[in-house]
Amino acid sequence: MMTLQRMVVRLFIPVLLLAILFFVLILQLVDFFGNLWGYLANNSSLGMIALVAFYYLPKCISFALPIALLFAVSFTLGTLYTNNELISIFGCGISLYRLVTPVIALGLLLSIGGFFFQEDVVIETFQKKGQLTDAMLQRETSYSNTNVTVLSEGDRIIYNAEFYNDTTRTLSNVVILERDAEGNFLERIDAPSATWKNHRWQLANARVYTWNAEHTFLIEEDRPEYTEPSLTESPETFRRSASNIDEMRMAQARNWINSLKKAGLPYRGDLTDYYNRFAFALTPFIVTFISSAIGGRFRRNILLMSLLTSLVVSVVYYVAQMMATLFAKLGYISPLTGAWGATIVFLAAGFYLFRVART
Numbered sequence: 001m002m003t004l005q006r007m008v009v010r011l012f013i014p015v016l017l018l019a020i021l022f023f024v025l026i027l028q029l030v031d032f033f034g035n036l037w038g039y040l041a042n043n044s045s046l047g048m049i050a051l052v053a054f055y056y057l058p059k060c061i062s063f064a065l066p067i068a069l070l071f072a073v074s075f076t077l078g079t080l081y082t083n084n085e086l087i088s089i090f091g092c093g094i095s096l097y098r099l100v101t102p103v104i105a106l107g108l109l110l111s112i113g114g115f116f117f118q119e120d121v122v123i124e125t126f127q128k129k130g131q132l133t134d135a136m137l138q139r140e141t142s143y144s145n146t147n148v149t150v151l152s153e154g155d156r157i158i159y160n161a162e163f164y165n166d167t168t169r170t171l172s173n174v175v176i177l178e179r180d181a182e183g184n185f186l187e188r189i190d191a192p193s194a195t196w197k198n199h200r201w202q203l204a205n206a207r208v209y210t211w212n213a214e215h216t217f218l219i220e221e222d223r224p225e226y227t228e229p230s231l232t233e234s235p236e237t238f239r240r241s242a243s244n245i246d247e248m249r250m251a252q253a254r255n256w257i258n259s260l261k262k263a264g265l266p267y268r269g270d271l272t273d274y275y276n277r278f279a280f281a282l283t284p285f286i287v288t289f290i291s292s293a294i295g296g297r298f299r300r301n302i303l304l305m306s307l308l309t310s311l312v313v314s315v316v317y318y319v320a321q322m323m324a325t326l327f328a329k330l331g332y333i334s335p336l337t338g339a340w341g342a343t344i345v346f347l348a349a350g351f352y353l354f355r356v357a358r359t
Helices: 002-034 036-041 046-082 085-091 096-136 250-263 268-281 283-297 302-330 335-356
Strands: 145-152 157-165 170-179 185-197 200-211 218-226
Touching: 002 036, 002 046, 002 096, 046 085, 046 096, 046 283, 046 302, 096 268, 096 283, 170 200, 250 268, 268 283, 268 302, 268 335, 283 302, 283 335, 302 335
Parallel strands: none
Antiparallel strands: 145 157, 157 170, 170 185, 185 200, 200 218
């Protein structure tokens, strides 16, 4: 039994490596030709274009691995079936599941490794690729924001500003309300501008409203310069929501989502993408599981049928995941269901296919 399993693995590994190389090349060419006119218009050098491709390589491997696994498993089992080796193996009483167990285990290991590869390598290189591409194509991204409202310190402090300038880290026409733990009014500060200095907001020409000692009326006081230790909400919280969860590590993504919640901004889409990071990590295992159940069904045109099967299953899987994600972002289902729905459905489909597989 171990000999047969090693034989399958030896046939499988070279096909997998070639498939990864093939699909990575396709992704690189799509990105290159998609930006070709921009490169030509801005006189980008071949060295810079090659550097973009280098930074994009880990992301391409991450994208190519699932479909390459589908193809490699389908092609390997299809080849065994064409050569009548699979029939002989089944005739010896060895089930399909036992035969492909090492391949499925490899898919699980690649899923676990892919998660850490995404976290430790892909995120950083994809950020660099995006920054370098933007610089080469002379694209600018502004994080300045208008009509900003931010809840801070457990909703005790409320910031409202007409405009946040991300370049100078300043707020214009800002109003700050401070409440106690029960939500009762403590203080209001109006100022034409506020500047981020020494890790806190400093307001210029502020007008401060506070209660008198008896809490019977408000006292108004003008301050040319005003700050206090509680005004420490980070400027990043006031930024326009232009960040991409795919370009953040998990800790950064959690902080970003929390900042959106504090600011009262929509966060369902980013939360769904955050959960998707975990679900997508299982994709190599899911596709290996499914392709192992259907890979031995083709006796003729193995290369063509394996490629076609891998493309069809991949497209259906990604479309299902895309639709579930879209429904989650629109509010029809929860972000957790949107992220994991397609994964659970396809995992169940894999178990069913193994039950009805030829063996």
